Amino acid sequence: MSEKTFKIRKIDIKQGAFEILMNAEDAHDLALKTHDRVSIVPEGLDGKTVIVNTTETLVEKGEVGVFHEVWEDLDVNEGSNACVVPVPKPRSVEYIKRKIRGKPLTKEEMRELVKDIAKGNISQIELTAYVVAVQIRDLSMDEIVAATNAFVETGQRIDFTVHPIFDVHSIGGVPGNKYAPIAIPILAANGVTIPKTSSRAISSPAGTADLMECITGVEHDAAGIKQIAEDVGGTLVWGGGVNFAPADDIIIKVEHPLSLDPHGQVLTSVMAKKLAVGVEKLLIDIPTGENTKVPDKEEARRLARDFIELGRRVGIEVRAAITYGGQPVGRTMGPALEIKEAMTILEGSAKPNSTIEKALELSGIILEMAEIVRPGGGKAEAGRTLTSGLAHQKFLEIVEAQGGDPAIRSEDIEAGPFTAEFPAPKDGYVIEIHNRRITRVARRAGCPRDKGAGIYMNKKRGEMVDKDEALFTIYSESEWKLKDALKLAKQTRPYTIEGMILEDVIE
């Protein structure tokens, strides 16, 4: 193949893929078309496979435009030289087509494909084709095991000196799911080492990392996570700051716009990240109920069994808890409101509610897995750790270890400042809070990016409400976002009152 030297020009556009921009004439001379693959080799550095895009004017002849992701990855300087060498499609593209045709991939093929994804050698079109093929054709357990191991191989790992390492992970799908800031301190206070890494919200109002970021640092590298967990017993950090399973992060980028979440990919994604962190014993929380990710209990059981089987094959002891997810957990949604609610519970000033119940149930199971209490005694022991104040003390230790102020109190956290109450259209009992609709309202109000945005649920399922009394209160950092959120709430009606006629069915 022929090659040519070009001057590098940085182009600050995030393409969501590794792409470069060539002048149309240069591309023609190298017989390259849009979407073709080349290796770009900066002088004295290793080459990287990228996808070609062309322009007639933005990049001159002899220049090569390098998009954000590529110059971040290559670490090149404006004006330096690079060779551009046409390269053929990687063999993995053939494997994707094989998967489309319904043929299984071998362990070696799966590893090669994951490697190419991690290196950015697979274009967005090809990656989407893979995700849709996996959604329709499914992955066998052999393929899932191979993919999980390959995800870990291509990323960073933590190697703990203490053992065993525990974790608890919720597959998501229910808003307000703020058990972690309560459960992790309970467990760490009992001597369990539990380096919890969580995600930021993708489609929910807030992820655990978004909550913690209101009061402390969540971006720590692998060495930092290890240090904090070994020092204070637990972490509540963002997992995305470490390159744990880079292929997964790339796959998620095409899953999200399609809101696809193929069964095999859920398993691989969760387990690879846990393996990378060094987790040895894991509790999986599978929220089930109307308008969750897994609405069907039989499907939840299948997922639970698959997690356990996958764990067995990659060396993690897994237990799975199917939890109720048919309405939001607790009273709040949104980063600031949720961490405020969790801290109120830790401080001992909250009334009984579903957040407390869930946090105690989940930490109870882990206390039993860790053999700290006899089977059946976990929840009570977790409750004692909470009411004794030991969990609160441990929480503040974690906050401090992650860089926050240990003197923080729940009343210091402010949401808002723009708020609006949503009134009940009639008297009656609340019979449903629609997870997806209430989530959309919270996101329209600014969640998760505006930390103060969110929803306080004045009423929950089964509670009595009078006409015009507040069902829920929307918080926002901007007046127009509040207005938009209120408008959406009126259109979509996330609450159902017994006997209410559903005039508008939007979703």
Add this chain to the structure above:
Amino acid sequence: MSEKTFKIRKIDIKQGAFEILMNAEDAHDLALKTHDRVSIVPEGLDGKTVIVNTTETLVEKGEVGVFHEVWEDLDVNEGSNACVVPVPKPRSVEYIKRKIRGKPLTKEEMRELVKDIAKGNISQIELTAYVVAVQIRDLSMDEIVAATNAFVETGQRIDFTVHPIFDVHSIGGVPGNKYAPIAIPILAANGVTIPKTSSRAISSPAGTADLMECITGVEHDAAGIKQIAEDVGGTLVWGGGVNFAPADDIIIKVEHPLSLDPHGQVLTSVMAKKLAVGVEKLLIDIPTGENTKVPDKEEARRLARDFIELGRRVGIEVRAAITYGGQPVGRTMGPALEIKEAMTILEGSAKPNSTIEKALELSGIILEMAEIVRPGGGKAEAGRTLTSGLAHQKFLEIVEAQGGDPAIRSEDIEAGPFTAEFPAPKDGYVIEIHNRRITRVARRAGCPRDKGAGIYMNKKRGEMVDKDEALFTIYSESEWKLKDALKLAKQTRPYTIEGMILEDVIE
């Protein structure tokens, strides 16, 4: 939803999709993320739905960067104002997900989806998901009919004053398939009105439009095509210059990088374009054999039956011919070499070969469909039109009507100038010419963009060759492309000689 006014800045990058670029802060203010959809509404013009991309520096706050496809479509000026209004995902995205789940789409849903595709409302990720879903789940005949009609509705149409309108279309997959410049003049000379529109090469060495472009104009608008066909009886133009089925052109862009060609999409794509041109009687050529698109004869018959059924339901009388495609047609591949070979045949100075046979067979069938000859007499009549010189005379009329010089002779056409012969590795009979491998060599030499690039096949299947005698000759316009092509030929060995040991199996 909120909106804001921005200054337009043109960004000359072809994204292969309708996209704009916003400053990250502006995007955040409008609660927009990469891949979200907005409507961009230039002052005093209609809005257009586009996909958002973000940058930190390339576009300032208050500016909106408009990529090539968008400013071509909107026809806006640099520096003018436009509103940006967030819009929700179109319902069609839900239909794509339904297709992924294996559910059929109704006629109305299919129409809405095709409309959104034609308008550029569907992102590349979503479109890829659709194509893969169609590949795996297949389209029912009802869906194919709905898609075909919607493809036509969303594009331009020709309304002929003469009737009936004929056409012949090859589904492709065999290189060197240059029957059209011979068959169309034969038919037009017999009084058949046949406005043939063809494609440029996508994955082959040359399309009929690439051939004709060596000697005349091929880019005509709908009115031009109608005029030429009504004046001289036939055209040999490029169909891509008219907006016949815009949704199809958009779908092809994601099919190509995956080399996917779903059954339902092949039917829809071909028939929609024929309907748009006003075709009433159509002959479909389905080349079958090793390394063609449809290697299996049973699959070819199924495709033939589906074409006939689809034709019946959209109002086109279809006949289908399954032809031999197990090796390239004729002696040449590549634009200049192929049109030269076709003209040699029209001029009467060629030896019998597979191009002549195929052109006469296909035009014979149409002469019978047109009831110009009795059943069974078509091929002989086509042969008489060829040998009498009438076809040649008609061909030159078409060349002139399309803007070329009617005095053109085959010897005026030059290929090359760089050539290399590929020698036989041993004595023996040629038992195979591998369609895909020889095509890759021709493309490496510069086909289809370099018109003079191509391959002359000194030997074809069944012919005897001596060791070191030329099997084929590569033509190129550049010395290094010739070198590359020769190297690829040595690696992939597109010819098999009887008794030869295949040491290197590349594909």
